[in-house]
Amino acid sequence: MSKSELTNNTKTEAGLPDYSVSRLAGLIAGKHISPVELATLVLSRAEALQPTLNAFITLCHDTAIEEARIAEKAIMRGEKLGPLHGIPFSIKDNIPTAGIRTTFGSRIYADHVPIRDAVAVARAKAAGAIVIGKTTTPEFAFLGMTEAPLFGRTANPWNLRRTCGGSSGGAAAATAARLGYLALCTDAGGSARIPAACNGVVGFKPSLGTVPHDWAEDVFGNTQYVTPIARTVEDAALLLDVISGSHPSDPHTIGRPRLDSAAAIQERGDLSGLRMGWRALLGNDAVDLDVLEFLEKVAGIAESLGAHIVEARHPFENQEGLITRLAASARKAQYGKLLEQHRDVMCPKLVRQFDQVSSLSAEDAWQGAFQRTRLFRQVQQWFEEFDVLLTPTLARSALPIDQDFFSPITINQHLTETPRKAWYPYTIPFNATGHPALSIPCGLDREGMPVAVQLVGRIGSDAQLLRIGTLLEQAIGFIGLPPLPLFNPKEGPT
Template sequence: MGESTELFYLSALEMRELLRSRQISATELAEAHLRRIDEVGREVNAIVTLTADLALAQARQLDEDAARGHWHGPLHGLPIAYKDLTDTAGVRTTYGSRLFADHVPAADALVVRRARAAGAVMVGKTNTPEFGTGSHTVNEVFGATRNPYDLSRSAGGSSGGAAAALASGLVPLADGSDMGGSLRNPASFCNVVGLRPTPGRVPDASPTSAWFTLGVAGPMARTVGDAALLMSVISGFAPTSPFAIREDGSAFAAPLDPDVSGLRVAFSPDLGGLPVDPRTAAVTARAPEVLAGLGAKVEQVDLDLSSAEEAFRTLRAWHYLNAFGGLPADMVGPNVAWNVEQGRAVTAAGLARAEQLRSALFQRVNAFFDGYDVLVAPVSQVPPFPVDQPYVTEVAGTRMPDYLAWMRSAYWISVLHAPAASVPCGFTPEGLPVGVQIIGRPWADLTVLRVAHAFERATGHGGVRPPL
């Protein structure tokens, strides 16, 4: 592994400067990424529907427009790939499901419309588990996505295709979604950046779950600055969501301030007693020293978030019944079927208790953030596991009761209505990436990005490229 200066490994912000100074064209940039996809794409299996002709046509049109002095926006000419859960008009979107293997949406999702209007060039769709169910990217339509740092390992999920594509140099920007860690876990596994925004920051338009706040869309990139760039485009109010935040994305467009001196940082190595693989724990334990060296005031805390367990599982189960309960049981995979059955067992009393638990936790954590600016903790409890293993069954000697449990360090945070980013933190002795999670109080997305940016600059782990 090492650093690379290839065009396709430049940051999106660097690519943008080359485009604006006319040192490269959008067509040349698209061609470079399409060549990279041809070279290593099959090994990783990250981009599952390639839109090469569309990408080249979009890039050529952008070049023609630029020659006339018209720049489309902050993403003008930058390649992007969309998660295969994200609707793209006229381009196959399978949701990782056999039922939708040939599905072609009639309309774009909001993030696609916004990115295209800002000049982004779509090169394809990234792999995801069936309906985004699980933190390991494998499905019956396209198979498994492999980790670029070790092809025998998982890329995480459910935005595993996006993370692997970024790490492999297939695209500089990608979208993702996150209910229980799906933007953060694959970022951690693949040494890239994923931001779970405050719910409502990137609005959704769901016909069945408009009020559901556990699932969010967000940006992924190789650098925090690039993630902020994409956030500046895809965030902002939309009336299609009843809890959309009434702020545009302009705050994310400015260069991130790397000065975190004086910021109050709480560090929790296990979020109140969760089992953490010793290799992961050893890497994330370095984060407090890095932030203290930058002038932050770091304090280790004993923070118990265990009440999030019941709340998350109940609300997730209800959501799965609501969203997928009408699908034929023999046509969905075991993870989706299990979640739907969990939903059928939810009672009115159970939902009431979940709301009570979540409300109390929100108030308690809100008070906690009166004393701290960010909370730092592990993203995942384990490093990347074997790609042929369906899920993690044991963490640090503790058996996991089901396929969800090994991701508590991520999905407990989802319950808090808080923004959280995964940023590269280092590598295990085997060379497997490990990210650290930076969590802010609700609506403090920019603070999270600032701290992540400072950490990234101080460590440089994100510049270590996979051996492809």
């Protein structure tokens, strides 16, 4: 197979083509890029940067190369290829993978190897994607930063002294560092959008029922979504389309067709007729001045593309208490016995969160469910006034890597509240309500760290939300690559 694209048209000093997934898939299918050589280059880069970033718990070198060889043979035989044929991708280590250990970021599961793939994993593999490894997650994916006794801390490729966010921090750091082209992860309170914003990549939380969550223990009360992190909105849409659709394990998906958001993105056009509400605060008291400036800039770009912009002023309470009632109490019920038996080897920050909810009663949990319903109806009313909501994704850029999760954070040189209340109040509500939410990078703050905005749409409007995100992404322009070795930071996806 020809190596001309890899040798003559590279976009990074590592020899990796920084192409969009659709372009890369076309070059692979056209025999211009070898899946084996591509997988080898990605794995080599991942191994080289692992001591620096610590983005992976497991790298699947042997199986990835073998799958790449199989993919190459299929091309040479002229077989029908899936939309992700030969594309290297990573999987967050709380998602079951057959034959590949799945630790949930926990010492307790350090040697746990599932016997089957999650539905989303199986669908991505059936579309031709090649698993290169499992990315880091805090223990049981319950922290807005990525660290755990099992593996240590995962760093931010833009600044190794900053957090990569969480809980899909390894996925976002790997994607920003070009360690794979797509990442499959989860979002339970912003777990995809928070790290995407920290690392300058795209994070998405789909509508409830878009992607099957077949290993959730409480599928009816679940607030965790299976979703992509990617370099661009279009790349995220390609993976989302593949993993979406009905499955009998998840009642919210039954009868739902697979998305075709990639087709919606190709419509291009502008934002004429779109009503966009925007707000700088969502139950918090402070937002970084750089973040506010970028938010206003993106609102102006949307207006220049034809959108009608209105400031949303609806009263709104911080939803930190809701995520505590719903998610923390559910995790405590799910892992309570493990806590009794293994407290000494579990992450102290997770143990502390479990201890904080130990006094919650069954009535408290039900009050959380009632609050979730009220919140859903409140947000539904917003979308009678506008089509899309624009907010910051985070109130400031990535926190220091050693930030105490239970202490106030600094915004505009002033101490505020704890991270869950002051840093990512924008992401939590929509896990509870089920509305789709997209985080896209929009620039760098005065310290050179990525800043992102969030777009929220009506339930079921995923494809159109991704189209809007693509138009804004293209108008904003490429924010650059992290200042890591093996990079030419002036280049971007083509």
